[in-house]
Amino acid sequence: MVERRIEPSIVRRHTPFESIATFALVAALLYFGAGIIVPLVLAILLAFALTPLVTWLNRRLHLPDAVAVILAVVGALCLLLSLATLAGLQLARLAEDLPGYQQTVSTKLTGLQEQFGGELMERINGTISSLSAQVSDVTQVEAPAEGRPVPVAITNNVGPLGLLSSVLGSIVGPVATLAIVVIFLIFLLLGRADMLERFIRLVGSGDYAKTNLAMADASRRVGRYLLVQLAVNSTYGVLFGLGLWLIGVPSALLWGVLIVVFRYIPFVGALIIATVPFALAFAVDPTWNMLLLTLGLFLVLDLTTANVVEPRLYGSSTGVSPIAILISAMFWATLWGPIGLILATPMTVCLVVIGRHIPELRFLDTLLGSEPVLTPPEQLYQRLLKGDPIAATEILEEYTTEHSQADFIDEVALPALIMASEELTDRPAAFDQRRQMVESFNMMLEEFETSDVEDGPIILLIGGRTEVDEAAARLLAIQLSERGIPTRVLPPLAIKPQAIERLDLDDVGIVAMVFLGADIRSQARYVSRRLRRRSGDIKLVACAFGEPTDGETVERLHLDAIYRNHVDATKSLHRQWESDLGPVERVPLSPRLDPTKTLVQARLQKIAADFGVAVARVDLLGQVTAGNEAPSDELTRLAAHGNKPLFVTQEMNAALLAHDAFLQSNGILLYAGTPLKMPNGDRVGVLALLDYQAVTLSDADLERLERSAAELVDLMLAEQINLDLPQPVLAG
Template structure:
């Protein structure tokens, strides 16, 4: 028993451009030089694909032994081809006998055209050709000048140099080649069918590289597709030829069965095969009919049959059986015709089908499916991204509408629009050179959204969605907004410019209970913290959430970003926002409390806090109130406020291991704060409502004079805003 070592797939090195071109050139040269061997072999393989279902049927249903079924199937195929050849030969012989009778009609028509379109040299050339044709069928060989209006006979010279042996050699030379090719194809076909199982196993062993399942799938798929293509094409061509032949016969075209037979064969030539053979009966109608009705009817018959077959019947029958693009079939036909002549034209489509199937299932040949296949090489979201990137608004809208005809809007958002924005985030970073492309992409994105969905945004709404850094973030915010609009929620969407330092103070948060920051990128911590801090100052009652759609930022948490919630999925974010529809506290009541509702960036308290931060050379100065529920939710941050309030004086902590606190404070450690100072805010009645706090992410010197200044600043704030 033969044993084989285990095959471990080895990663294949990708060929460079020179190696690929050299490989292609060598392969093409071998195919051209070895045409005498390869053509019969390929013909036999394709016929084996076509006859394999018949052989299997005989084995299964008629219980015939495999050799008997193979021989019988081959005999049926040979008999069908021989019958086809005999019928075509008889029709050709009959046509040759009838041709001389059409000479006078053609001569009359051409002379009439000459009179109507005189001076056209091509008509004179046709007249000369017709004269030569007439001479060829004229039996007068005297060589005498022809009378006016008569065709001049062709001089005939009789030579005794051609003997019987030369005649036999000439005849045998013209028929031996095709007969030998047919015999070789038949022998190949028989052996391929009889040994198809063994050949399949050897092919799998040769090319599988250990991937037996993929190779077996490729062989089965190729056999199914090619066999189905050949059988359906034969059925379509036969029906086409029968209808075309009967139509020509009813019109009165000579040898109509011949043209029906030939068009069956010629339609295997992609695109132009039927037209090539149809030109001949068109020419005959010109010769037979003194008028033009027969020609017009023949042309009309061909146009109707061909267009109906190509555009209605074949697409429904073939479906995705070939998987080859039309341009690939055309290029393949040119390539194989150059190598193998007319036979290459007939073999082009089935061979291309085989290459596409091999490329589909075997990774090392995947480039073949990309080059030749009919399936889109880009997914829907990749195609949409490419069109948005190029500013092709109409194409992007059409693509989206086509997708929505088969899928719902949720799937369109999740599987098309959002992945396209992910691609934009990866390829168009937040850099000046990417700005023009980002703006063009987003302009097209918004046009698609407005035309396909027509969302209605509000200027003032309880839910405010804001793009975190770039226009792409704003586009993602609009996708989230669409999910919220489905539930009739009021939503406003703002661009990233609305939360920049110079503009954030102008945010109108009066009607807002939830602010959602949308980020598609990974570097968000600094920006998110800054925005969250400023919004907290402007309105402590607003809930701040972040939607982060980038796996590269997996370490981020809501605590690190100083927000109330963090979501990594649009659907989960939408569900959570819908569920958090608690009413906002009464704004007037809030404003009646000391410091509450103030610190809106550009308001007086906000400017005062910015000035204090600058004076003490720290990045953050803020007010933490003892009754601020959101502040109290962070127990470690609230502990620092409580310690300052209980001390009744300025609390200074230089690092998380300070002796001023009991153990590490998670708020300081998590946020990387190495300096914290807080002065109590003491009202006139002696009650403490909170602290004025300074924070720095680096070590910071803080003298006794600084402590006194901070306490004085806290007292000033109480006088102005308490």
């Protein structure tokens, strides 16, 4: 038995040049083959329209298929001939009445001349006379010059046979096209089942279910479009004809019928036929009332239909966006002229359906379809990336009109933040986007209605790594506050190694770290160990809304619980707060120094406590750090080489904060740094104060910070010790 190996198929991507060349070739075939393709397309379009009638005749009246087809086609032809006959009779009657309108037109023109002065009308009359003279000069025979032969023209009088040939030559083209369309239509209706099977076999590639679905979808959408268009055009014609009859315009019935037909030409068809009633209103009524009323009637009907009715009805019935209908009309009109305008929308519908069901042509549905191409979370994320909180708030308001605020958080806001966490990593190129997105997100959260709750132990929510995690913590805080639970939200800086010892836990019952990333082990384990040493009875949980990884268990991470989705986290924290924390009076905790710390680290902790900030740290010049674990070297150099301490707040120096990844991702709103000066004058680094609140430091505080830096240098020199940092301040 020979084993067959199936090699993986290699999909070759087309180059842009190949795509453009293919499009140009198809367009050329459509243009030069219009004589054959247009009648066939017209027949297919009419087949879509008449198929329901043929099916009804088969099923209800039990007529043979051939008889039903002939009756349907003959009925359609009779309807067209009736409309043509009615239009002809009305036109003949109108032609008889036209001579009687000459006096009214002459009187109005005279009035216009008197109203606007003779200069304008004289110029118009002069231009007309000039054109007439040029035409007369061309048609007149030049007088023969002296000595030159006289040209002789031999003409024949047109006889009956010549007149008949001329008339037949002018109508044979349209009649031949109509005959071809009718023949195509009959054969398509008679063999519709066989044609469908052949088409499925040709394009189905064995996937009959998908092909049948595509054909049914196309037939349903095109048929619905034709019915909707017929209803809209008929309603438009009835209202227009009735309005003209009430106004008094002659042959109002004729213009109502013609505008129904001409409106199948999108955008310009109604205007083309409406110019005739405008001219009649001008000619019939000695005053201007009839013309003004006719203009007003047309503008109201056309603007309402084009801007209100059609975009909604056609967009929902065809699945094609209004802009796609406009572009397709321009394209097909360029190829096939006026008939292309009529066929534009049905053919575009077919392209959209094909793109919806064939993966290789999915771009057609994306470009032309009316369905939103982005989900609500993607829409929100895209607007937040643009830094547009107003548009983001509009999405919030629109979504909450049909859903609850909790649904928006769980189904829109949180998925948008997860996308941001996955795309906007700690790479420098994405930092500005992440900062802008979070700022817009926080502005959007101001629209949420929250209640302040102050009784009982609080649940402390802390962003795990970045400001995106902090934004997710704010969402969780909104949900908990609605349940009557007091909360406080802190940025990631609060659980950094330099700040965790100063974390205020006096009124805290539960500490919940919120992560949107995949791996939480190192950060969660470090924080849980530190906080367990400070308070053994505190509840520690992690809200990890990203994909879980191996080893993330409560035992390994020293946690009380891990919640994997927003709903479980809200319910579980609510239940745990009510059962364990609500009625219990907790003993206040005070920060204490860790005896295992070096003297320098203990001094830094004391400096932070003296100034009332979250972190006091030493940053060395040229210190190599990974990710966003320290302020940028540029900021450190700026503080180290200054003549006075560098004091940075969001209000005073927003640009310095905005371009520092460490400050932004950890939610730091205060930075104050002063140089560490060695006895020989060298500046080796900076003593920096950091806080996630906008703390105000006076000039006296900054002078005290300089003294603290000098005392810290003296301590390091006297004790000959190293800092617990990647690089030591002093050699041992």
